[in-house]
Amino acid sequence: MHRDPYLEGYLTYLAKIRLLSPATVRGYGTDLETFVSWKTGIERWDLSPAHIRQYLGYLFQKGLSPSSINRNLAALRGFFQWLVEQGKMERNPLEGFGGLKVPKTLPSVLFEEEIDAFLHREGSSFLEIRNNALFEVLYSTGCRVAELVSLKRNQWAWGVTRFRILGKGKKERFVFLGKKAQEALALYVPLRDERVAMYGNREETALFVNALGRKLTTRGVSYLLKKRMEELGMQKHASPHTIRHSFATHILNRGADIRIVQELLGHSSLSTTQLYTHIGIDALKDLYVRAHPHGTRKS
Numbered sequence: 317m318h319r320d321p322y323l324e325g326y327l328t329y330l331a332k333i334r335l336l337s338p339a340t341v342r343g344y345g346t347d348l349e350t351f352v353s354w355k356t357g358i359e360r361w362d363l364s365p366a367h368i369r370q371y372l373g374y375l376f377q378k379g380l381s382p383s384s385i386n387r388n389l390a391a392l393r394g395f396f397q398w399l400v401e402q403g404k405m406e407r408n409p410l411e412g413f414g415g416l417k418v419p420k421t422l423p424s425v426l427f428e429e430e431i432d433a434f435l436h437r438e439g440s441s442f443l444e445i446r447n448n449a450l451f452e453v454l455y456s457t458g459c460r461v462a463e464l465v466s467l468k469r470n471q472w473a474w475g476v477t478r479f480r481i482l483g484k485g486k487k488e489r490f491v492f493l494g495k496k497a498q499e500a501l502a503l504y505v506p507l508r509d510e511r512v513a514m515y516g517n518r519e520e521t522a523l524f525v526n527a528l529g530r531k532l533t534t535r536g537v538s539y540l541l542k543k544r545m546e547e548l549g550m551q552k553h554a555s556p557h558t559i560r561h562s563f564a565t566h567i568l569n570r571g572a573d574i575r576i577v578q579e580l581l582g583h584s585s586l587s588t589t590q591l592y593t594h595i596g597i598d599a600l601k602d603l604y605v606r607a608h609p610h611g612t613r614k615s
Contacts, residue, residue: 320352328396335486339462346390362397363409382416389415424553425562431455433548435496442507443527447540449497449504450524450532454556457481457491458563458580461534461556467523469508472501483582491580564589 319507329344330336336344354374355367375385392410399405426434435451437444455462463481471479478492495502512520512529522531537556545554552558564577578589 319349322399322402322437323352323395325350325402326395327400331378337462337484340484343387344391344394347388348395350388351392363405365409365413368409368413370390370496386415389413424555424558425565426550426552426554428566430550430552431559431562431566434544434550437544442511445500445504445507446524447544449500450540451536451544451559452497452500453493454537454559455563456494456497458560459491460484460582462559464556465524465532465534465537468521469523470521472505473524474498474502481582485581487584487585489582520593529586553574 320487323345327341327350330344331338331341337455351371354371355363372385379389389410391547393408393413396405396408396410400408435448435455437448438572439445450464453459453467454461457464457479459479459481460483463483467479467483475526476493477498478490481489481491481535483489508523508525511527512518515529517525517529520529520531522536524532526536534556540552541556541559545552560581564581567580568574568577574589575586578586
């Protein structure tokens with residue numbers, strides 16, 4: 317499909333100048349292509365607020381949620397502003413448009429005992445040992461699934477207790493490996509090296525590989541996590557991001573400073589991290605019981 321040249325230029329700007337991740341750029345591209353297809357017949361980029369209202373109605377008719385519509389509006393707002401700066405539009409037609417009100421939803425998390433059950437699986441095969449290491453590292457570091465599969469084999473050796481991660485916006489940070497994650501990697505890595513050699517993939521640089529010795533994908537990690545949840549009979553809807561949410565919630569519950577958690581997660585804004593403070597009910601209840609004069613119920 318032939319892509320609008322202005323859209324192509326904007327996506328190049330996002331990737332090369334703004335240094336947004338490939339996944340983020342693809343997301344913007346998908347949302348903006350929907351708009352470009354819808355506006356067929358409108359003279360070039362001669363858009364008015366009335367056109368925006370019509371497009372909002374179109375998105376509602378498609379059944380998009382308020383959060384999805386807001387994501388589309390954010391993509392359009394940035395694109396239109398870029399067109400203004402390029403001299404292709406006189407003004408941004410989204411000026412004065414606010415976002416839709418979105419009901420607050422808390423991130424899904426696993427309780428500590430659920431995490432323990434999820435992580436502690438016995439197994440002696442390559443795949444079982446690989447999966448144990450994969451999930452231990454995911455929970456120990458709190459990293460995003462894309463960051464997890466981007467880890468390199470040469471980043472780990474026995475005694476290594478942290479990884480340098482290249483996160484969103486090419487922002488670097490350190491994440492840390494607990495004792496259990498280190499032990500799981502010590503079991504996995506020799507098998508990983510044997511596996512890539514067995515299939516003639518000695519040039520493979522990824523730390524986590526599939527059964528054929530190739531780099532594990534984000535979709536593969538999601539599938540493995542869902543499969544383990546089903547095997548354990550866990551009914552919660554979970555994804556790799558659920559493990560990240562659980563990491564943040566658990567260390568906040570245990571008294572970690574929120575700015576430290578922000579750094580560990582790689583959040584640019586503290587407000588993003590503060591969402592997890594709404595989940596730390598156990599910590600709030602414990603604080604109440606210890607601090608309030610009537611907090612402890614007498615028997």
